[in-house]
Amino acid sequence: MADQLGTLLRTLRKQAGLTQEQVAERSKLGVRTIRRLETGTSTDHRLGTVNQIADALGAGPEERLRLAAALAKTSPEPVSEPEPEPHPEPEPVSASASGAASPSRRIPGALARAAEELANEITRRWQIEEEQRRVHDPFPLPVRWQDAPEVLTDRPENVRRLPPGATAGPIDLNGDLHSVADVYRRIPSGRLVVLGRAGSGKSILTIRFVLDLLATPAPAAAEAGHPIPVIFSLGSWDPTTTALHDWLIGLLLRDHPHLVERVPGGSTLAAALVDANLVLPVLDGFDEIAEGLRPDALEALNSTSIPLVLTSRREEFDKVVRKAGTPLVWAAGVELVDLTPGDLTDYLPRTSRPVNFRGSSRTSGREERYANVWDVVLEALRTQDTPAGRNLARVLSTPLMVILARTIYSEASDIDPADLLDTTRFPTEHSLEEHLLASFVPTVYRRRAPVRSTGGHPRRQPDRDPEQVHRWLGYLAHHLARLNDLDRQDLAWWRIGDSLRPSTRVIAVALTCTLSITVAEWCVGLFVHYLGGGIAAAFGKVLVDGALMGPIAGLAFGCVYGLMQRFGTTAFKPARVQLRLRLRLPGTDIRTHVGRGPMRTFTSRFVAGLLGGFVMGAGCACATTLERVLYNQIPLTSGAVIEGTLINVLGYGLIFGSAAGLAYGLLAVLEAPLDIASSATPAGLLSANRATVSRQVLVLVPAVTLAIALGGLLFVALMQNIVGPLSWKLLDGFFIGAVGGLGGAFSYALAFTAWGQWVILTRVWLPLTGKLPWDTVAFLDDAYRRGVLRRTGAVYQFRHSRLQHHLGDSFRRLHTDHEPATFRSRARTGARTGARTGSS
Structure with missing residues (x-):
């Protein structure tokens, strides 16, 4: 079996026109290692070593698959079915991982099963997330796009991966939210950049893309070698310290811990899936990477040939491309366009219940008439003959702001969306956006009637003070902005305690260890003396022993923790x-x-x-x-x-x-x-x-x-x-x-x-100081169910970065610069009353 691996490596090297010395130099391996692998005399077959050689040879997906299969056969205990005869090598013009432009391929059984499980789990998670965001209630907002500017995309010949001398026209990228997967399959390189301004629907599009691409039954897709699309939030990537390959594997292990299982060759299932190109990275939020790291990130992405989908705000991506002098290589691009007032004509009325206007006299016998609460707003958006109408049309041109407006005004019975046309309160687009952002949390945390569970008992969401909730969420948003390792989006429960000062954490650890040792000394000492019948006489000595032992041991543990913290090893x-x-x-x-x-x-x-x-x-x-x-x-x-x-x-x-x-x-x-x-x-x-x-x-x-x-x-x-x-x-x-x-x-x-x-730290210290509630788990889960947070694998994220930044800024200001948002009741008899609900 080792001869098969060596023969394949030797064949690929000769096809690349390289000597063993050149491969060793490119792969950073020794010449003896290359020679032993090719001759079959090596007894240490590691997947990482073979992958280094594959990178040096510029091996494509099919070649890597064949190498992985040959490597698996060198193990004394293979975990996969026998590999079928290799397919003929594919044409170099099409290396798409979408499964549309490349021939079907069979992969080893262990990887196929892992890919199938991963596909099923991702499908289930994002279906739940899509339901939680109410994307289909009452129907999805239209998300459309146009071709991205040519300067931000690669040449059509490169996108099509054509040989030298060939010419090609632009790829047809026309489509909408329901056809995004089909559009992607038209791209031979498998590389797509999705641009758009904040709140334009990039996240909704990526979720729909993943679900549509996974619509193929998981077992069939896995056995055919189709890659599994996985969404990765780019805000946590530091390309100067972590290679893209390692970062992808790390996040896979974080969100899918079962992939830590080892396969023959020494790597984890997560690494094997990435190495075999069975994971299609959907890199969400290029603009969330620290500004100084974006050129390095683009350079790192351009040093790879893997298919991927990348989303970013247009302005930030444009700035990086112009600075680097190159776009994302081999990538086609689309740019999301704004919603139009016509898009909202059917959508907003169907998000609210009709309001019943009755005559002033109950005995007048006049018929009831119904009008939708959005009629005045829709008329202003249609005509745009006033500054208020034009401002609001520009604000409601993104799905984010439409969803915020719908949540605030359609789902309450005592406030009128016509208030959005008040130019005295909202003279600019910015003031309207700040009002919607600030009013969202108070609105979703308003008191609600209990919902009956399946057993018939009332089940109420916990009633929380909106001001407290705003402060708690603001603290969490502020904590994310302070993280030093770039996790600006991922709200991980094991990292919340890092928001405390290092000295505070050392004190907390020392006190905890002191208490643990002291109580252990007391319990064991009293139990032993109880068995000996002398507990009364020894009671004082036992207490003193515990009081001495505990603080000294606690101090020792605190010092160890402090040293670990000083050298950066306490990121448990x-x-x-x-x-x-x-x-x-x-x-x-x-x-x-x-x-x-x-x-x-x-x-x-x-x-x-x-x-x-x-x-x-x-x-x-x-x-x-x-x-x-x-x-x-x-x-x-x-x-x-x-x-x-x-x-x-x-x-x-x-x-x-x-x-x-x-x-x-x-x-x-x-x-x-x-x-x-x-x-x-x-x-x-x-x-x-x-x-x-x-x-x-x-x-x-x-x-x-x-x-x-x-x-x-x-x-x-x-x-x-x-x-x-x-x-x-x-x-x-x-x-x-x-x-x-x-x-x-x-x-x-x-x-x-x-x-x-x-x-x-999170369940005791932070609640004691008022920064978080005592029931932190229930609070985070409740915020997710109310739509303030979203779940991405093992971590939470704020529903949108705009909301996160707004809450963080509010927390840092201590005293808001904006007046509390006030809503006027919908007119039922002509009278209007004020209702204070939150800050704007």
């Missing part, structure tokens, strides 16, 4: 594994279940546990010294005290460190990837991590306890003749081990895991 991410007992079945390899090989994982875990445990042991030794000084009245500066303390620091440090390292490494044996549906939502990932941490504690407590008790005996036996007489009674060892097991496990769980950081 949620675990992508679950703990469960499982037997190794015949024909399976445990390496396919976890992130890395068991020995590498155990080694890294052991080192981390050794360092953490040593710190805890040193703290325990210092507390023991203080206890003896306090009870025995021995001077702290005594030579014997100092010598004994140093020996105890070494002994307790090694005992606790080795115990923690062994126990923490043991967790690797019990880890398995998360199921595909376990992290479909942020709340799902949070729940999965809570369960994982809980199981980790259940494993760590007895493991650390036993390891400390027996490790102490081993240390005394080995060091007795080196450092002098030592004492370690087995019962005392179990007492110390129980304290270390309980206190250490809970300290680790609360201070050094993503879920623990969420608990102590």
Whole structure:
């Protein structure tokens, strides 16, 4: 099988006209590595190495597929069905990944199954998201486009991937929201740029594009090798530190943790899917990348040939292209156009209920007449014979502003959309947009009647004060703007605590560890003395021991956390594994279940546990010294005290460190990837991590306890003749081990895991300071259901960047510059009343 891989590599190299030395230089590999792979003498077949060679050779999708299949056959335990005979090599003029311009291809069974699961999950998620955004209620707003300016797109010959000397006219890109997938399939290069101004419907278009492209049944599409479109928010990408390839894999693992499963060759399923061109990146929000990084991002995209879809605001993309002197290579482009008043003529009336105007006299016998609340506004938009009508027509030319206006005015019974024509309150387009943005949150958080559940019981959305909600959402928006690693859109529950100052986080961790160790000391001490019948006499001593042990250990853990924070290693991410007992079945390899090989994982875990445990042991030794000084009245500066303390620091440090390292490494044996549906939502990932941490504690407590008790005996036996007489009674060892097991496990769980950081910082500290509500999970989920937030895999995002920026700016201003929005009731008898609902 190795000969097949070597023969294929050698054939591709000769077709590229390169020597082994040139391939080695391009791929940054050694010549010996290239030679061993081509001759079949290499025993270390890694997918990453083969991908480096494929990049150096300029291999296309079909060649990469054949390389992946040949590589899979070199594994002693292949995970896929036998690969059929390779297809003839495709013509170089068409490398589209859309599946329309390239011949069907079969892919290995393991990747086909992973692609099928990914397609099904993405379809389900975006169908829910589309329903949540009410895109089809009452019908989708028309999203149309025109060809993008030629300066922002590549030449038609390049887009068509034609050979030298060929000429071609522009590609027909005419279409609308319902045909966006068909339009994309007309592009041979598989590269499309979608431009538009803020709120023009780019996000709606990308969702519809993904769903339409996935309309092919998942199994058939996966087996044929059609790529799976996946939306990636570009705002979190730093092209100067992270390659596009690695960034795509990282986000796939974040939103689909089950793809961490390993395949033969050493890579994850996520990496294998990307490497095999089975993922079509839909890169949303090029304009959300930091301005100084946009040229680097365009250069990085141009250094690849993968099919992709890129969305951006027109102005920002135009500026980068002109600065770089090149568009996105091989890319066609469209630009979304504004809505017209005619588009709103049918849409807005159907979003509201007819209002019943009755005569002033109930006995007049006049017939009831009905008029739609939008009639006055639609007439002003149609004629545009007043400044107010012209301003409003320009504002309501984007789907975002139409949706905001519809939410504020169509779904309430006591406010009149004709207020939007008041030039005294809204003299400019900007004032109208700010009014709609500021009024959105108060409107969706107005009191609503309870909805009956399936069981017949009323189910009410929690009533929240709109001013408090505005402050909480403003804090979250402000937090996103302050992130240093460019996650300006992704509101991840495990990152909310990063909004606190570093010193505050260190204090919180120190206090948490102090409490964990103190309570563990008290509980174990009182339990032991209760069994011995002397709890009353020992009560005071137990309290003092805990009061001494806890703060010293907490201070030690706080120092470790502070050092980790100083070197940037405290960005704890949620675990992508679950703990469960499982037997190794015949024909399976445990390496396919976890992130890395068991020995590498155990080694890294052991080192981390050794360092953490040593710190805890040193703290325990210092507390023991203080206890003896306090009870025995021995001077702290005594030579014997100092010598004994140093020996105890070494002994307790090694005992606790080795115990923690062994126990923490043991967790690797019990880890398995998360199921595909376990992290479909942020709340799902949070729940999965809570369960994982809980199981980790259940494993760590007895493991650390036993390891400390027996490790102490081993240390005394080995060091007795080196450092002098030592004492370690087995019962005392179990007492110390129980304290270390309980206190250490809970300290680790609360201070050094993503879920623990969420608990102590987001669920306790931030609510105590009034920056977030106590029921943060319910609050975020409620904001999603009300349409303020949207879900993108494992994270939330604000519904639109304009809304996010508005809320963040409002929070930073402290006192708004705008007056509260006031709405006048719809005229029923000619009278109008004011109703204050929020800030504008």
